[in-house]
Amino acid sequence: MSKRKTKDAQLPVGECITELQRILRERLCHQQLPDKPEGVEAQHKHLLELLKRTAVHGESNSVLIVGPRGAGKTMLLKCVLRDLLEEKEIQKNLLQVHLNGLLQTDDRIALKEITRQLHLENVVGDKVFGSFAENLAFLLEALKKGDRSSSRPVLFILDEFDLFAHHKNQTLLYNLFDVSQSAQAPIAVIGITCRLDVLELLEKRVKSRFSHRQIHLLSSLTFDQYLDQVQTQLGLPDDFPDTVFAEDWNDSIKTLCEDKSVEEVLQRHFNSSKDFRSMQMLLMLCLSRVSVAKPAIKPADLLEASRLCFGDAKANMLHGLSILELCLIIAMKHLNDVYEGEPFNLQMVHNEFKKFLQRKSSSMYNFDQPVVMKAFEHLQQLELIRPADGSSAKQQREYQLMRLMVDNSQIMEALQKYPQCPTDVKQWAMSAFG
Structure with missing residues (x-):
């Protein structure tokens, strides 16, 4: 009788979540070795x-x-x-x-x-x-x-x-x-x-x-096997202290993997990389959202985790630029459009920026040449621009040819998310001419 009681004993939800996090983090972070390596x-x-x-x-x-x-x-x-x-x-x-x-x-x-x-x-x-x-x-x-x-x-x-x-x-x-x-x-x-x-x-x-x-070793993993692996990676073992919680959790993971939107997200990950580490990173981000208040992984958690995994580092970098640096990037975008991707120099970028200022007849963005040069150098340090192949480092800095390392879609996406971006700067970026 006592054995049956301990087997069916239910732990408080907080303890179950703590134990769940410990088991799954060990499996996902420390890449616990399988008992038998599958497929090899x-x-x-x-x-x-x-x-x-x-x-x-x-x-x-x-x-x-x-x-x-x-x-x-x-x-x-x-x-x-x-x-x-x-x-x-x-x-x-x-x-x-x-x-x-x-x-x-x-x-x-x-x-x-x-x-x-x-x-x-x-x-x-x-x-x-x-x-x-x-x-x-x-x-x-x-x-x-x-x-x-x-x-x-x-x-x-x-x-x-x-x-x-x-x-x-x-x-x-x-x-x-x-x-x-x-x-x-x-x-x-x-x-x-x-x-x-x-x-x-x-x-x-x-x-x-x-x-x-x-x-x-060549990955011969099919998408069905990939789905099974996701379920296995998130599943709780039979010896989990609270069997009722473990059964509920495993059922919720099974339901999650059968969800259409979840399947689409996992298919996208599978197509981009069959790498187990990237799968574990995705699942780890989902697991971090599990708490006592939300003791299950929902499809929305997987969508958010996927968005973070596929996040564009270069576009995220643009969110942290100053208004002047952002304006220089937009000027480079227009030069790229006009000259069909040919390299440019600081002088050309500065001239393009001045055209925008004259049209706006605004003194708000008036910056001295040394300040503009400093901003240009900072963009180079961030590797958002780089010297063009064959450009000489001995050239005057204003005339050294450079290339832009972000494309138009990344710039436009960053502008939408840029905190309190001035409307005229957004409009300048969207205009077909410089």
Whole structure:
């Protein structure tokens, strides 16, 4: 009887919402790993077997995981590592080094990071090495076990692998592949990249040492599977403390996904990106609107979240400009219309602005040349304008050719939302002539 009571026990709504937010935020923000990665079972099996051969049998190898952004490359690798480290012996013995091409921008920084992650700073000390190869060989030698007969296996995971190919002489890649081929120490080199032509970036000597083993991930997700994933991502688990609340919540999510307007929004997201991270961002924005007063996600929440996701950053930037800067943008818009997109300079923009002032015979917008130049420079800093290709930086600033980086629709949309925008400025923007 007592068991039944606890099972059917209803928690206060506030506690349910807090627990709901905790579970779903963990899933959406921390990208919780699935129990089994869907749609990539063959790739999962292949990679797991490959890494097991390094971790258990001391066999060296190299492999590339290739696929578009958001296809699940990192998720696949994390799932494989989780499954691999379930065995206590492997967990105790296996070492991992994670490098990222965006962070380790040259081989010296990469080597420092390898030393740090292998906890060998004290061993290296103040030793001076003649070359990168000597330094790496010393690090791997230092990992030998007490009997000095066998070395601990090391996984080198190179994220943004293609960026390592831009390092001088590709020394890091050459040495890692060389070690993996020559069986000096058991290492596995795993590259993660979204470039399909990554092998073309490798030098001959590096390419010849690479195993040419590639694992491709291509999103084969259909819209129905995408909808199922949305439902799964927002669903509450069976072990939720309040079963009645969980059932009601899951029913409301099912109803939400069947709504026509919601389906249209999700279809638009699916068409623009099948990336799970962008889906999770959308759902996270919906979840942030759930509260005790509104304990369910409504179609309007999804529409608002979608609007925020597809928000135009450049158009939003225009809302924060001063009236003078906005007037200069409108002058550039008219120059673009008249000269069919040809580049312009500050002098031309200022002349166009003066024409508007003469027509209005208003002293309200009269600004000195230095003030106008300052505003023009600010627009360049915001990257709303940029120097035209081939324009010389040595030219006088007034005559340096520039291009406008926002289009007419973005300007007109920003004007509609600009707080207390003067009517004559709006009319000037809408007029067909400057």
